[in-house]
Each structure stands twice: as C-alpha cells, then as structure tokens.
Amino acid sequence: MRPPLHPFTALTAAACAAVVTTAAAYWPLSVAVALATAFLAVRRGVAGRVLPAAAVILTPLCLSLLVLHGLFFPEGQTVLAQWGPARVTAEGLGFALELGTRTTACVLVFLLFSFTVSVPDLISALAGRRIPPQFGFVLASTLTLLPAVAVRLDRIRQAQETRGMVVRRGLLSRLGALRLQMVPLVLALIDDAGGRAQALDARGFGSPGPRTSYREVVDPPAQRRFRAAALLFAAAAVVGRIVASWPAGVPS
Incomplete structure (x- = not known):
C-alpha cells in the first residue's frame, strides 16, 4: 500500500x-x-x-x-x-x-x-519539527478560510443585488461592482481570522511549554529525498534565472 x-x-x-x-x-x-x-x-x-x-x-x-x-x-x-x-x-x-x-x-x-x-496532519508535522504552535495554527486557519472565499463572495454579491446593485455590460461597471464586493469580503475574512485567533488563545494554544501530540504522521524516506531534490531544483532554477538576466559585460 x-x-x-x-x-x-x-x-x-x-x-x-x-x-x-x-x-x-x-x-x-x-x-x-x-x-x-x-x-x-x-x-x-x-x-x-x-x-x-x-x-x-x-x-x-x-x-x-x-x-x-x-x-x-x-x-x-x-x-x-x-x-x-x-x-x-x-x-x-x-x-x-x-x-x-x-x-x-x-x-x-x-x-x-x-x-x-489534512490540517490536523499539518499541525502535527509542524509540532514534530518543533515549529512554534502559533505559526501552525495561523497557517491552518488560513487554509480553512480559503475554501470559504468563493461561497462568501457569492453571498455578498447576492446581498448587494437584492439592495439594488446593477452590473452593466461595460468593463468599468463590472470593475466597480467587483470593488464593492471585495471590500466586505476582505473585512469579513479579517473578522473571521480574529475570531479564530481569540478562540485559540482562550484554549491555551498560545501558551508556552512542552506539548504532546497524539497524532503520528508518517514521513517515508522517499518523500524526504523528493523534498530535498525539489528544493535543490527550485534553487537551481532561481540561480539560473539570476545568471541569465545578469547584464552582459558586468562583472559578477
């Protein structure tokens, strides 16, 4: 398997x-x-x-x-x-x-x-690497907020249309309607993230001290080798891009 x-x-x-x-x-x-x-x-x-x-x-x-x-x-x-x-x-x-x-x-x-x-596996893996738990919970909260963006934006659009917002065919009209939708979306996401952070702090997730994880995440050696190779390949791509864009005749 x-x-x-x-x-x-x-x-x-x-x-x-x-x-x-x-x-x-x-x-x-x-x-x-x-x-x-x-x-x-x-x-x-x-x-x-x-x-x-x-x-x-x-x-x-x-x-x-x-x-x-x-x-x-x-x-x-x-x-x-x-x-x-x-x-x-x-x-x-x-x-x-x-x-x-x-x-x-x-x-x-x-x-x-x-x-x-899997957000629980991600948090357990971060805890196993002795990464501060605050970072793990912030990352997990961000990942759980992403799937709700499309649904929340659709609800905002429906609410604004019921209040009389009309989107015409012109590009300027569509961009103006999009701006009116993005402002409440960003504010709602910030408020949601603040509520999650307060709930985590109330449960002691931000307190210092040793922690025990009851969830074991298997990390096979083949996947560790793949991560190392992928990071090296990405670093080589960045170096190659920098070298290729270096002006001709300029000493490095």
Missing part, C-alpha cells in the same frame, strides 16, 4: 512548482503547470472547489493585467490598435499573457494544496 502524502511533501511540491514557474517566466510552462494542477484537482475530487475559487481570484486580476499592460505598455513597439493614449501592442499583450499565466499557475497549485492537505 502506498504511504499517504506527507503535508510537507505537498507543501514543498506546491512551493517549488510556483518558484520554478516564476523563475522560468515562460508562458507555455505556466500553462502546462496550470493544466497539470487542474488534472490533479479532478483526480483528487476537489475540482469543483478549486476551479471556482481560482476563478474568483484570477478573473479580476487577469482583467486588470490585460487593461494595464495590454493598453498602456510603455515598451510596446508593435501597435495593433490605438485609441488616443491607449495602445494595444503585441509586446504588452505578450507581457500580460506571461504574467497572467504565471499567476494562474501559482494560484492553482496553492489552492490545490489548501483543498487537499
């Missing part, structure tokens, strides 16, 4: 995938990582939660990247269309595509991790 995936292995895989994708800055690789993550989400049975949450996060971000870099990219030379100061350039669209796909890949891998990791 195959041993279960250790929380640190899943976290390392997600972090290294995001680091390598960012260091490569190559949109076909970002698309491949995003598609692979979506496939894994389907295999794990969490695609119905990962993909809607990713859409809520990425849709306004990608639209802003398209508007900012697609229409107002100062380094753009190949003009495809122009309306006054706004210019659609091939370089701007390419930069928006690269940045958008890279961000999509990073968001998807971390959402997949947050929807599949």
Whole structure:
C-alpha cells in the first residue's frame, strides 16, 4: 500500500512548482503547470472547489493585467490598435499573457494544496519539527478560510443585488461592482481570522511549554529525498534565472 502524502511533501511540491514557474517566466510552462494542477484537482475530487475559487481570484486580476499592460505598455513597439493614449501592442499583450499565466499557475497549485492537505496532519508535522504552535495554527486557519472565499463572495454579491446593485455590460461597471464586493469580503475574512485567533488563545494554544501530540504522521524516506531534490531544483532554477538576466559585460 502506498504511504499517504506527507503535508510537507505537498507543501514543498506546491512551493517549488510556483518558484520554478516564476523563475522560468515562460508562458507555455505556466500553462502546462496550470493544466497539470487542474488534472490533479479532478483526480483528487476537489475540482469543483478549486476551479471556482481560482476563478474568483484570477478573473479580476487577469482583467486588470490585460487593461494595464495590454493598453498602456510603455515598451510596446508593435501597435495593433490605438485609441488616443491607449495602445494595444503585441509586446504588452505578450507581457500580460506571461504574467497572467504565471499567476494562474501559482494560484492553482496553492489552492490545490489548501483543498487537499489534512490540517490536523499539518499541525502535527509542524509540532514534530518543533515549529512554534502559533505559526501552525495561523497557517491552518488560513487554509480553512480559503475554501470559504468563493461561497462568501457569492453571498455578498447576492446581498448587494437584492439592495439594488446593477452590473452593466461595460468593463468599468463590472470593475466597480467587483470593488464593492471585495471590500466586505476582505473585512469579513479579517473578522473571521480574529475570531479564530481569540478562540485559540482562550484554549491555551498560545501558551508556552512542552506539548504532546497524539497524532503520528508518517514521513517515508522517499518523500524526504523528493523534498530535498525539489528544493535543490527550485534553487537551481532561481540561480539560473539570476545568471541569465545578469547584464552582459558586468562583472559578477
């Protein structure tokens, strides 16, 4: 029987995938990582939660990247269309595509991790590494808040529509409606995190002293070797990116 995936292995895989994708800055690789993550989400049975949450996060971000870099990219030379100061350039669209796909890949891998990791196993693994418990509980609270973002945002939208908010077809109207929805969403998440922190403090989780864990998390040697190799590969990708971007003729 195959041993279960250790929380640190899943976290390392997600972090290294995001680091390598960012260091490569190559949109076909970002698309491949995003598609692979979506496939894994389907295999794990969490695609119905990962993909809607990713859409809520990425849709306004990608639209802003398209508007900012697609229409107002100062380094753009190949003009495809122009309306006054706004210019659609091939370089701007390419930069928006690269940045958008890279961000999509990073968001998807971390959402997949947050929807599949076992929070009790993660806290036990952190406690076993003598990591301060406050960090573990803050991380666990963050992971448990992520799945509720899409549901909470949909409720905010429904409440605002019942109060008379009308979203027209124009881009400015949609962006304005999104801003009105994001403000109560962020405030609600902050309030929820504060309530969780108070509940944890009331139960003594922030008190110093030795702790005993009643949950054993198996960490196979093969997974430890995989984490070491993944970290080395991610570090090599970052170093390679720095060396490749170093100006020619400048001594290192």
